[in-house]
Amino acid sequence: xxxxxxxxxxxxxxxxxxxYEDDNFIGILDANPKVEGHTLIIPKKHFKTxxxxxxxxxxxMTEGVKKISLKLIEDGKAEGFNLVANNFEVAGQIVPHVHFxxxxxxxxxxxxxxx
Ligand code: 5GP
Ligand code: ZN
Numbered sequence: 001x002x003x004x005x006x007x008x009x010x011x012x013x014x015x016x017x018x019x020y021e022d023d024n025f026i027g028i029l030d031a032n033p034k035v036e037g038h039t040l041i042i043p044k045k046h047f048k049t050x051x052x053x054x055x056x057x058x059x060x061m062t063e064g065v066k067k068i069s070l071k072l073i074e075d076g077k078a079e080g081f082n083l084v085a086n087n088f089e090v091a092g093q094i095v096p097h098v099h100f101x102x103x104x105x106x107x108x109x110x111x112x113x114x115x
Contacts (some may be wrong), residue, residue, distance in 0.1 A: 001046040006097035010044045019071070024057055025064045030101065034111060037077035037104040039068050047098045049087040061100070068102050078104030082113045 001007045009016045010026060019039060020027030030038040041064050047053040065083060072078040084101040086093040092114065103113060 001097070004046055004095075004097050006042050006095055006099065007046050010042070020064055020068050022060060022064060024060055027064060027068045027102075034113075035104055035106075035109065037072045037075075039072070039102040040099045041065055041068060041102060042097065042099045048096050049093070049098050050085055051087070053098050065100065065102060072102070072104050079107060080105040084113060 005014070008014045009028060016026075016031075017029040018026055019029060020041070024044055025041055026044065027039050027041045030040050041061060043053060043057060043061070069078070069081045072081065082101070082103040082105060084103065085099070087098070103111070105111065
């Protein structure tokens with residue numbers, strides 16, 4: 001997708017703070033983080049919502065989520081985390097390229113999560 005911002009990040013055409021990469025996914029820091037360490041896991045291929053993403057990528061995505069989250073915990077940036085995906089505009093999806101938010105949580109942080 002020519003004009004998709006996340007496709008551009010995957011292609012290296014616009015910069016992002018990459019914290020994770022495997023064959024089919026990247027993890028980048030959110031440009032407008034709710035808290036320090038707020039990360040997005042994004043498939044390298046363009047799919048609009050989770051409904052378009054093949055199930056065969058599910059295991060690899062779960063593995064990526066676990067690695068990113070564990071690192072956040074090990075680095076002292078999280079004690080737990082929320083995993084949030086907004087699918088379709090009505091649910092708050094702004095970037096039409098499927099992604100999951102990994103939001104670090106700490107005791108007493110007071111965050112209200114709807115990413
Ligand atoms: P959503 O589509 O899940 O509602 O929100 C998209 C998320 O992507 C937002 O949290 C926003 O801050 C983040 N975002 C949008 N554009 C960019 C970008 O160019 N770089 C990065 N790192 N994050 C972005
Ligand atoms: Zn895209």
